[in-house]
Amino acid sequence: MASRLEGKVNEKLATGEIEVRCAEIEVLNQSVAPPFVPSQSDLPNEDLRLKYRFLDLRRPQMQRAMITRAKIVKEMRDYFAEHDFIDVETPILGRSTPEGARDYLVPSRVHPGNFYALPQSPQLYKQILMVAGFDRYVQVAKCFRDEDLRADRQPEFTQLDLEMSFVDSEDIIGIIDGLVSRIAERILGRKVPTPLPRMSYEEAMRRFGSDQPDLRYAMEIVDITAIAKTVEFRVFRGTADEGGFVRGIRVDGQAEAFSRRRLDELTEYVKRDFGAKGLAWFRVEPDGKLWSPTSKNFTDTELAQIAGVMQGKPGDLLLFLADSWNTTCRGLAGLRKRLGSELKLYEADSLHCSWITEFPMFEQDAETGGWHAKHHPFTAPLASDLELLKTDPAACRAQAYDLVINGSEAGGGTIRIHDAVTQQQVFDLLGIDEATARDRFGFLLDALRFGAPPHGGIALGIDRWVMLLAGLENIREVIAFPKTQKATDLMTEAPGAVDPAQLNELRLRTVSVKT
RNA sequence: GGCGCUGUAGCUCAAUUGGUUAGAGUACCGGACUGUCGAUCCGGUGGUUGCGGGUUCGAGCCCCGUCAGCGUCGCCA
Numbered sequence: 001m002a003s004r005l006e007g008k009v010n011e012k013l014a015t016g017e018i019e020v021r022c023a024e025i026e027v028l029n030q031s032v033a034p035p036f037v038p039s040q041s042d043l044p045n046e047d048l049r050l051k052y053r054f055l056d057l058r059r060p061q062m063q064r065a066m067i068t069r070a071k072i073v074k075e076m077r078d079y080f081a082e083h084d085f086i087d088v089e090t091p092i093l094g095r096s097t098p099e100g101a102r103d104y105l106v107p108s109r110v111h112p113g114n115f116y117a118l119p120q121s122p123q124l125y126k127q128i129l130m131v132a133g134f135d136r137y138v139q140v141a142k143c144f145r146d147e148d149l150r151a152d153r154q155p156e157f158t159q160l161d162l163e164m165s166f167v168d169s170e171d172i173i174g175i176i177d178g179l180v181s182r183i184a185e186r187i188l189g190r191k192v193p194t195p196l197p198r199m200s201y202e203e204a205m206r207r208f209g210s211d212q213p214d215l216r217y218a219m220e221i222v223d224i225t226a227i228a229k230t231v232e233f234r235v236f237r238g239t240a241d242e243g244g245f246v247r248g249i250r251v252d253g254q255a256e257a258f259s260r261r262r263l264d265e266l267t268e269y270v271k272r273d274f275g276a277k278g279l280a281w282f283r284v285e286p287d288g289k290l291w292s293p294t295s296k297n298f299t300d301t302e303l304a305q306i307a308g309v310m311q312g313k314p315g316d317l318l319l320f321l322a323d324s325w326n327t328t329c330r331g332l333a334g335l336r337k338r339l340g341s342e343l344k345l346y347e348a349d350s351l352h353c354s355w356i357t358e359f360p361m362f363e364q365d366a367e368t369g370g371w372h373a374k375h376h377p378f379t380a381p382l383a384s385d386l387e388l389l390k391t392d393p394a395a396c397r398a399q400a401y402d403l404v405i406n407g408s409e410a411g412g413g414t415i416r417i418h419d420a421v422t423q424q425q426v427f428d429l430l431g432i433d434e435a436t437a438r439d440r441f442g443f444l445l446d447a448l449r450f451g452a453p454p455h456g457g458i459a460l461g462i463d464r465w466v467m468l469l470a471g472l473e474n475i476r477e478v479i480a481f482p483k484t485q486k487a488t489d490l491m492t493e494a495p496g497a498v499d500p501a502q503l504n505e506l507r508l509r510t511v512s513v514k515t
Numbered sequence: 516g517g518c519g520c521u522g523u524a525g526c527u528c529a530a531u532u533g534g535u536u537a538g539a540g541u542a543c544c545g546g547a548c549u550g551u552c553g554a555u556c557c558g559g560u561g562g563u564u565g566c567g568g569g570u571u572c573g574a575g576c577c578c579c580g581u582c583a584g585c586g587u588c589g590c591c592a
Contacts, residue, residue: 010552019552033543035525040541040553042527047584100592120592147591148516272518273588334588363592376592430592474585485585 163457214407413458
């Protein structure tokens with residue numbers, strides 16, 4: 001190693017002031033010409049990156065992401081170890097439980113016709129551990145769900161899973177607040193004030209139409225149903241009269257920027273993706289009045305009223321959906337998310353963490369009218385809502401809490417039911433009869449009878465945490481060997497066919513099914 | 516399962532809205548030159564335009580089907 005000669009320093013390089021003097025060179029190995037060069041700036045198509053993942057992982061961005069991931073996991077492990085959590089491993093080969101996502105199944109050789117299921121989460125095991133007296137459990141757990149994928153969703157993913165005894169929601173939220181603050185400081189070098197802000201599910205749906213609102217920017221939903229009831233315009237009036245809602249958002253200063261073509265595209269978007277009937281829009285003119293192709297259906301007073309409650313300023317664009325509560329929520333949340341990203345309504349490195357609490361216990365099946373657990377069947381209702389289990393299940397709220405980072409669900413947990421009576425009530429509501437309950441998770445019900453302590457916990461999506469903290473928009477960027485949207489691995493070509501002998505041994509035969 | 520975007524040389528892209536022999540940069544191979552660091556210069560190889568049909572005098576371009584990657588809705592307790 002030596003300094004470069006006078007005038008030969010290259011300031012563009014980190015190593016530009018030094019050079020290596022070689023006395024002897026031995027080639028340890030040679031490379032064939034690579035399909036793409038890890039150091040080049042133009043990224044190849046993602047399928048090629050996935051096929052040659054060993055080359056893609058050489059890229060500095062990927063190296064950085066994997067290092068960040070390792071640091072975050074280490075901080076998590078250290079933090080919980082310092083708080084006296086015991087790391088316990090739970091089985092990967094388990095038993096299929098009803099509800100929830102589709103299971104990945106593993107056939108049993110010794111019990112032909114029977115199958116293990118890979119865990120969707122260590123949920124039941126960690127509750128058992130509480131009964132067993134490990135009052136602070138933690139694990140970095142691999143989870144598997146056989147559902148369709150998204151930019152932020154993989155079929156196998158990693159959770160920081162924990163459970164505590166003799167706690168309530170406050171305890172769990174408090175300990176995670178501490179973790180968020182510590183990781184933000186040590187990984188990103190920035191302060192996140194705690195306690196993290198909280199919002200009820202009801203408020204989140206009302207103000208943002210989503211239970212994972214992106215709070216980096218405002219663009220809150222405003223309900224103008226009351227005004228809609230008084231206008232001529234059939235789309236508004238009809239919806240309001242039939243018990244629907246008219247709600248909208250204000251897009252600051254974008255009236256001019258949104259051409260008819262762009263508005264048509266937004267209309268198409270809410271129709272296509274959310275089943276909305278249409279999108280009503282108004283421009284706030286320089287004189288403060290509203291204009292749209294449909295504005296002739298409104299009186300000046302009505303337009304002024306709408307402009308008033310929307311707090312529309314000249315140059316603003318107002319977007320409205322007239323539909324069911326659910327559709328206005330999903331549609332406006334979709335618009336909000338899309339516009340937030342398109343209009344860059346937040347700094348690229350901004351970080352907003354908050355809690356959504358007081359989720360409903362149940363959701364009603366639109367077709368059958370039956371109830372589904374919003375979280376899982378072991379979630380405890382709020383003590384104050386216990387009576388509603390019998391009288392009004394829809395209004396019954398759960399002791400559940402989700403951690404939301406930049407509009408993405410980064411974790412979720414609940415306080416569990418620890419008494420048999422309440423558990424039975426919930427099973428009854430969910431239509432899980434005693435035989436089914438006993439068959440599927442009798443072991444948990446058994447355990448709860450042996451003096452189970454009050455307990456609860458949370459699971460944090462590690463992949464998403466890394467993605468969000470690294471400012472990335474795709475979960476595959478933080479997973480060394482991710483799968484494609486069709487759950488295949490382009491490098492190993494998994495899943496693949498197996499030797500017929502293997503199938504024989506497992507007593508398995510594939511059949512073709514006409515679709 | 517639905518909708519959408521993409522698919523052209525090893526790679527990244529282009530091809531005047533259907534028109535002659537599908538181009539460029541880069542990579543690769545050969546040569547020249549050289550205190551190099553995205554070297555430079557000269558020359559060269561490289562294509563069933565993802566695949567299969569159809570329309571047309573003529574298809575990279577239009578139509579149908581199919582495969583793959585991505586995005587999204589459903590789904591993900």
